Amino acid sequence: MAELTLVLGNKNYSSWSLRPWLLMRHLELELAERTLTLDSPEFAREVADCSPSGRVPVLHHGALTIWDSLAICEYACELTGRGLPTDATARAIARAVSAEMHAGFATLRERWPMNARAEKRRVPPTPSLTREIARIETIWADCRQRFGAGGPWLFGEYSMADAMYAPVVLRFRTYGEHFTPSTHSYMQTALADPHLTTWIAAARAEPWIIAAAELGTAQATLPG
Numbered sequence: 001m002a003e004l005t006l007v008l009g010n011k012n013y014s015s016w017s018l019r020p021w022l023l024m025r026h027l028e029l030e031l032a033e034r035t036l037t038l039d040s041p042e043f044a045r046e047v048a049d050c051s052p053s054g055r056v057p058v059l060h061h062g063a064l065t066i067w068d069s070l071a072i073c074e075y076a077c078e079l080t081g082r083g084l085p086t087d088a089t090a091r092a093i094a095r096a097v098s099a100e101m102h103a104g105f106a107t108l109r110e111r112w113p114m115n116a117r118a119e120k121r122r123v124p125p126t127p128s129l130t131r132e133i134a135r136i137e138t139i140w141a142d143c144r145q146r147f148g149a150g151g152p153w154l155f156g157e158y159s160m161a162d163a164m165y166a167p168v169v170l171r172f173r174t175y176g177e178h179f180t181p182s183t184h185s186y187m188q189t190a191l192a193d194p195h196l197t198t199w200i201a202a203a204r205a206e207p208w209i210i211a212a213a214e215l216g217t218a219q220a221t222l223p224g
């Protein structure tokens, strides 16, 4: 098989990069990594050379280029025959919740940006953010209850859906305060994932700071 190369943004801030990276680690795909520094003078030039959308993540596999996180996750599942539930109903719901994450939760993404190394930040949720958090808690509880009997993940075994929601787990850890017991339990599972731990350690080692994503400190807090 040709080498897989995943081009990523900074591990601390690039939530879209985390998703396929994490899934591919769980699927044990061998991967070369290249990091482009978001918000840097060279980013625009470097990304133009490797990603038709001008964004990361982007996967290169021989002559094939895939420039979107969800499409890369789907491709990783196709390559391995794993990463999605085998039952057709569960698989359809796994795809639906993954797509809902990919297309939605704009307030969460804007107001609680992923900041993998940050903890105990306080950015009070707006009504819109509170609604999005409640929807995510419902999704997680529903998946666990209907499909989670075979293991600790949303669909029992690890799936694309867990990878799609991993940055949400990190955001909840950074900014969140009150969660249902079911959410808390799922977050414990996700945060104990050794692959996610490896990502967070790499994020902590990065030198780059993007001020616009450093919210919840005394210096930078979004207006209510």
Ligand SMILES: N[C@@H](CCC(=O)N[C@@H](CS)C(=O)NCC(=O)O)C(=O)O
Binding pocket: 009, 013, 014, 015, 016, 017, 038, 054, 055, 056, 057, 067, 068, 069, 070, 102
């Ligand atoms: N829909 C895309 C979104 C990718 C995206 O927005 N990536 C951000 C980094 S997390 C990016 O490349 N930002 C740089 C820019 O927009 O200039 C996906 O799912 O991969």
